Amino acid sequence: MVYELRVYHASPGKMGDLLARFRDHTVKLFDRHGMKSVAYWNPVDEPEKSNTLIYILQHPSREAAAANWKAFQDDPEWKIVKEKSEANGKLTVKIDSTFLELTDFSPSPK
Numbered sequence: 001m002v003y004e005l006r007v008y009h010a011s012p013g014k015m016g017d018l019l020a021r022f023r024d025h026t027v028k029l030f031d032r033h034g035m036k037s038v039a040y041w042n043p044v045d046e047p048e049k050s051n052t053l054i055y056i057l058q059h060p061s062r063e064a065a066a067a068n069w070k071a072f073q074d075d076p077e078w079k080i081v082k083e084k085s086e087a088n089g090k091l092t093v094k095i096d097s098t099f100l101e102l103t104d105f106s107p108s109p110k
Helices: 015-032 062-074 076-085
Strands: 002-010 036-041 052-059 092-100
Touching: 002 015, 002 062, 015 036, 015 052, 015 076, 052 062, 062 076
Parallel strands: none
Antiparallel strands: 002 052, 002 092, 036 052
């Protein structure tokens, strides 16, 4: 099992649109493609509060993660959602991705 920490840096003024896209579409599409959502966070303090979305996905393996992402990005529904949501400009300026594994002393996620 691997975890993927993702940090989205929203384009100026686009945080609400980014959150709406995740809430209304992206999470459901992740589920469809075997990408288990662990949790989603917004920072509490500025300046990150206004422009940062942090979340963790769970994948069976790195290979499964690569296959899941490819299937997600190739999904016709995702392509439509992305195009419509970015009609007035990209929602993110940067996306960071880091793969993680649990330490031997970490409590197991539920």
